[in-house]
Amino acid sequence: MSDGLKHIVESYLIEGAVLLDLLEDKSGGYIRVVIDSENTITLNDTAGLTKRLKNSEEVNMLYPDGYRLEVTTPGIEQPIQYPFQYKKNINREITLMFNDGCDIKNITGVIVNADNKRIKITDKSENMFCIPYDQVQSAKVNISFK
DSSP: OOHHHHHHHHHTSOTTEEEEEEEEETTTTEEEEEEEESSOOOHHHHHHHHHHHHTOHHHHHHOTTOOEEEEEOOOTTSOOOSHHHHHHTTTSEEEEEEEOSSSEEEEEEEEEEEOSSEEEEEETTOOEEEEEGGGEEEEEEOOOOO
């Protein structure tokens, strides 16, 4: 991902939106933008960003022969990266890998609380874990089709 394209995309984001991922394939003329926000990202939001980027002289200069653009929100495979994403998933099951200061540990449990510094998870045995974000190595919401 080029820093130039990243800065261009970030300059066109709506207020509160965060660029989670940017995939750029210059040889194939393909750009994939993944965004999220504390507020719900709507279809109008992604369509608006698509339009702004398509009309952007900066992007068109990077791809003079044209390009395909995909603007989307995170899918179920996308790991959680920001505190607001944990907050949006309170009461959902999560699998978390974290460093407790000595070892790397894995936990699966339900998010009971999240703030800007830490996440609280209860596992199946009702054990409560309070984990600062700087100890989190990876986190994914578990999707259940019950």
